[in-house]
Amino acid sequence: MxxxxxxxxxxGRALRATGEMARPERLSALTALMAEEPAPALGNRRSYGDACLNDGGRAVDMTRLDRFIGFDPETGLARVEAGMPVGELARILAPKGWLPAVMPGTGFATVGGCIANDVHGKNHHGTGSFAQHVKNLTLVTAEGPQTVKGGTALFKATASGLGQTGVIAAAELQLIRAKGDIVTVTERRAGDFDDFIGLLDRSGATYTVGWIDATATGRDLGRGILEEAETGAGLVPAPKPAKAVPFDAPSFALSPAVVRTFNTAYFRRVPGRGRTVVKPINEFFFPLDRIRDWNRLYGKAGFHQFQCVVPLAEREAIRDMLRRIAASRLASPLAVLKRMGPGRAGYLSFPMEGYTLAVDFPNRPGVEKLVHQLEDLTAEAGGRIYLAKDALASGARIRAMYPEHEKWVRAVAKADPQGAMATDLVRRLGLRGT
Amino acid sequence: MSETWILLGATSSMARALARALADRGDGLLLAGRDMDDLRVLAADCTLRGARFAEAVAFDARKPERFADLIARTQADDGVLNAAVFVGSMPDQADIDADPALIDGTVTDSFTGPARFLQMLAPVLEEHGAGTVVGVGSVAGDRGRIGNYVYGAAKAGFHTYLSGLRNRLGRRGVHVVTVKPGPVDTAMTWGLPSLPFMTTPEAVAHDILRAVKTRRNVVYSAKIWRLIMLVIRLIPEPVFKKLSI
Structure with a gap:
């Protein structure tokens, strides 16, 4: 190799790594290189911080191990290689009447990455997390490939395990039925935070996601748009061609005035009484994928995403966070509020029943301080920070947020005693112990 | 009329991209190569993407005694038969300098092996009186350069062979396309010092399908390489021999 x-x-492009990378195109090449010198895997690098970085070390790019290996149309069990992007899988499956049970906000995320971060989607409140629908997976270590069954300790350490138990080469997924390849989306305005929480709590939709105006203050604090959706069959509007961001945007592109103006227009886009629209599935599930390399809008310095979840009873913590975010004038238009269910598959899985808030911030002076304040609020509320997004948190705080961390450490120590799979995130947060 | 393609060297990423594009439109696929485990995975992938059928079949450019079985297999299907050749090997020139015997394998993989197979397939295609042969050559075959002239020589031989095959089969309604890719982001180029105008396997597959549809004879991928190679071919030999490009 x-x-x-x-x-x-x-x-997020705020953190960088330099190192040697391999990109095997077949399983035999992967097992050979792992036998020689194991290295952590990465996929399409859609995690924001340093979960996919190994500065000064080696890494294995899995994007060419991306094939759809098997599918049973009776049971909806599908077997795919780990480098398969979730959106591509959905594109192939939807005409057959099936979809991945859980899809994150970008279709470029690979199946391996979805498992290693135990990602969630717009249906988490009803369907749970990604790895809860993984029946088994193929894990490659220096000893070769092995099958890891759902529910075992090694599985729980691998799902949400940040790649520390070995390289996920393939997985068997339980799909869910989809009526077709369109979604009907009902969009409603939420006038303020209480209104928003009320809408989320009362929603009975399969898929929900809330866009929140993180620049709004005063009476408008917490205003936004709730989208509720169901899959359906019908005429599919022709997909619009993808556009790309061809260069790093200058810093004023996302200045506070631009963001406030944009957010107000975006909020008013939906009429006061709401509306229902029909969209192709990709457009609903992966709205930003239509703008390739949109992360370049944040310029060379990159950006950070903060995402936390707090228990249902701690909604005031979210209100408090929104106040601070609006006051900081650092928010970007990308901010999401959602209600999560309890579903989680691994020791380090992010979800808990509660409300989750995700906000993007350009990497500017002041962001680090703001994010630390938000982390304090999260910790006080008994909540959790999402490792797939994190680039700034401190180790002791994070470890305290994950009650099964010790179990994970033990399982990982067994699977990778040499620490060959460690990444920048694992080192920064001291996740594998000393 | 349904189409069937035999892809030689189907484990290569360019062949994988073409196979997927063909599967998307419902063609039948015979995926030929040495790594049967990997070919079976690709066959499953193509079937699930919509191929009429996809089957892994054994092909080794260095084992011509087994070609006849494969030729027979191509006749078992009643679709219009097409063939695409992706086989080839490119050892480092330094390795060849150390062990000149590597030349034999390089020429067999990149030229004589696939040529011998196509020579056996030609009568079958002539009988069908339709279909396309796609031969993947290389810009390296347009001029011998210090960096990889053995691989280049093998590809040059293959280009000339394809030109002759086109001359022969064209008379019977079978079209031959010569594709000359520049550097493509594949396992072959991964980790080599940075190469100019690198393209992707998907872009090459797209160019191939367009060339087949429009019945082009010789295409470069990416297109810019037609111009670059024109210039390189025009450099007089007394000057060229002093260059290291």
Whole structure:
């Protein structure tokens, strides 16, 4: 296997790594390189911080192990290689009447990445997390490939395990039925935070997601748009061609005035009485994928995403966070509020029953301080920070948020005693112990 | 009329991209190569993407005694038969300098092996009186350069062979496309010092399908390489021999 020396980043582009990378195109090449010198895997690098970075070390790019290996149309069990992007899988499956049970906000995320971060989607409140629908997976370590069944300790350490138990090469997924390849989306305005929480609590929709105006203050604090959706069959509007951001945007592109103006227009886009629209599935599930490399809008310095979840009873913590975010004038238009269910599959899985808030911030002076304040509020509320997004948190705080962390450490120590799979995130947060 | 394609060297990422594009439109696929485990995975992938059928079949450019079985297999299907050749090998020139015997394998993989197979397939295609042969050559075959002239020589031989095959089969309604890719982001180029105008396997597959549809004879992928190679071919030999490009 030839190694390529390269500099790379996560989606946020605020943190960088340099190191050697391999990109096997078949399973035999992967097992051979793991036998020689194990290295952590990465996919399409859609995690934001340093979960997919190994500065100064080696990494295995899994994007060419991306094939759809098997599918049973009776049971809806599908077997795919780990480098398969979730959106591509959905594109192939939807005409057959099936979809991945859980889809994150970008279709570029690979199946391996979805398992390693135990991601959630717009149906988490009803359907749970991604890895809860993984029947088994193929894990490659220095000893070769092994099948890991759902529910075992090794599975729980691998699902949400940030790649520390070995390289996920393939997985068997339980799909869910979809009526077709369109979604009907009902969009409603939420006038303020209480209104928003009320709408989320009362929603009976399969898929829900709330866009929140993180720049709104005073009476408008917490205003936004709730989208509720169901899959359906019908005429599919022709997909619009993808556009790309061809260069790093200058810093004024997302200045506070621009963001406030944009957010107000975006809020008013939906009429006061709400509306129902029909969209192709990709457009609903992966709205930003239509703008390739949109992370370049944040310029060379990159950006951070803060995402937390707090228990249902701690909604005031979210209100408090929104106040501070609006006052900081650092928010971007990308902010999401959602209600989560309890579903989680692994020791380090992010979800808990409660409300989750995600906000993007350009990497500017003041962001680090703001994010630390938000982390304080999260910790006080008994909540959790999402490792797939994090680039700034401190280790002791994070470890305290994950009650099964010790179990994970023990399982990982057994699976990778040499620590060969460690990544920048794991080192920064001291996740594997000393 | 349904179409069937045999892809030689189907484990290569360019072949994978073409196979998927063909599967998307419902063609039948015979995926030929050495790594049967990997070919079976690709066959499953293509079937699930919509191929009329996809089957892994054994092909080794260095084992011509087994070609006849494969030729027979191509006749078992009643679709219009097409073939695409992706096989080839490119050892480092330095390795060849150390062990000149590597030349034999390089020429067999990149030229004589696939040529011998196509020579056996030609009468079958002539009988069908339709279909396309796609031969993947290389810009390296347009001029011998210090960096990889053995691979280049093998590809040059393959280009000339394809030109002759086109001359022969064209008379019987079978079209031959010569594709000359520049550097493509594949396992072959991964980790090599940075190469100019690198393209993706998906872009090459797209160019191939367009060339087949419009019945082009010789295409470059990416297109810019037609111009670059024109210039490189025009450099007089007394000058060229002093260059290291």
């Amino acid at each position: 030839r190694w390529k020396n390269t500099e790379y980043t996560g989606w």
